Amino acid sequence: MKNKLIVVTGGAGFIGSHIAETLARDNDVVVIDNLYSGRIENVPENVKFINADVRDFEAIADVIREADYVFHEAAQISVDESVRNPVFTEEVNVIGTVNILMALAEGNGKLIFASSAAVYGDNPNLPLKESETPSPISPYGVTKLAGEHYCRVFYEIYGVPTVVLRYFNVYGPRQSSAYAGVISIFMRNAIKNKPLTIFGDGKQTRDFIYVKDVVEANLLVAKKKKAEGEVFNVATGKETTVLELALKIIDLSGASSSIVFAPPRPGDIRRSVADISKLRKLGFSPKYTLEEGLKETFGWF
Ligand code: UD2
Incomplete structure (x- = not known):
């Protein structure tokens, strides 16, 4: 364009x-x-x-x-x-x-x-x-x-x-603190070595x-x-648990954060993952793995 x-x-x-x-x-x-x-x-x-x-x-x-x-x-x-x-x-x-x-x-x-x-x-x-x-x-x-x-x-x-x-x-640089998704909340805490709070058992999944x-x-x-x-x-078509996500973020940041479990969020969806074959047929292919995207996002903080 x-x-x-x-x-x-x-x-x-x-x-x-x-x-x-x-x-x-x-x-x-x-x-x-x-x-x-x-x-x-x-x-x-x-x-x-x-x-x-x-x-x-x-x-x-x-x-x-x-x-x-x-x-x-x-x-x-x-x-x-x-x-x-x-x-x-x-x-x-x-x-x-x-x-x-x-x-x-x-x-x-x-x-x-x-x-x-x-x-x-x-x-x-x-x-x-x-x-x-x-x-x-x-x-x-x-x-x-x-x-x-x-x-x-x-x-x-x-x-x-x-x-x-x-x-x-969706996650990445400039996700605001007031409306932040789980990734920016976890990152903000990891950077300060604060605990990451998982709502529920952490086995709920999302397509990041x-x-x-x-x-x-x-x-x-x-x-x-x-x-x-x-x-x-x-979406990417890949399903990641919130617990896997928390561990990845702690690992990538080198933080000494602990993981704390809190009661599940009311109305929280248990599993979410997309079939992206329709967008793929149009020529789409996500370029960033979760690790790559998380690294770039850390670079912005
Ligand atoms: C996403 C969208 C929302 C809407 C919704 C539709 C984002 C930021 N939000 O909400 O706009 O489209 O999907 O279903 O993309 N969690 C923790 N600890 C925290 C924060 C969150 O464990 O400190 C969990 C939370 O309980 C949930 C998961 O992380 O299981 C994702 O939460 P979210 O608020 O990032 O996004 P979601 O899927 O509720």
């Missing part, structure tokens, strides 16, 4: 800032972010920054109408917050997405929508295929599923090219994917015509 006008919503956040940084090498990139959970320091220097909320159609529509591609990463991303505040989560995640689709219906751009493995809920049919019936178990998951349906409907009714990406557990591989998945689906109207898992 070269010399295109690209909008990254949530471009001051964790995943969005990596997409913006990579694309800004050869394109004009505009970041839209209200800095609710994003940070201005994350916005790359050579991009234009618009401090706006995706709920505010007038504030975001002009640039989106002009865009060739919109990577929609802006969201209320906390599952816990969505349980406490489902209306706010609905407004940001659903109205925000519909606003972007409405603006795109008046333009020519393509939307790549950041969805989540949360749409699957606690589904035992592993590895999870895109064809599984979604059944979210949190308001957050419900809003992401609604966003997916809006993408499909706008593709079918208004011809807006859309692609849905279901991210699994390094943020740079997530960027590659975004670029790939943006380029491929046949990805339009489709949904793809973005």
